[in-house]
Amino acid sequence: MIEENFTVSLTCLFCDVGLEGDTCVEYKSGDLIKCQNCDAENDYGSLIEIAKSKGIEKVKLDIENELKNIFKKFK
Numbered sequence: 001m002i003e004e005n006f007t008v009s010l011t012c013l014f015c016d017v018g019l020e021g022d023t024c025v026e027y028k029s030g031d032l033i034k035c036q037n038c039d040a041e042n043d044y045g046s047l048i049e050i051a052k053s054k055g056i057e058k059v060k061l062d063i064e065n066e067l068k069n070i071f072k073k074f075k
């Protein structure tokens with residue numbers, strides 16, 4: 001399975017640096033995660049949406065590459 005070994009990290013909406021959320025805290029939509037780099041507060045719900053779309057893009061690319069490889073064999 002492609003999905004099993006891929007992870008998407010959350011990045012700051014303002015400076016694109018990877019966010020280091022507090023691992024003791026379980027974040028939920030509406031929470032704000034403060035960026036340790038630029039001090040901006042990121043909305044957790046928005047971060048998840050972006051992470052999801054990034055993840056989907058990555059899975060799409062993986063599948064595309066896989067399909068290309070499969071089709072190459074038939075040429």
Ligand SMILES: [Zn+2]
Nearest residue numbers: 012015035038
């Ligand atoms: Zn930032």
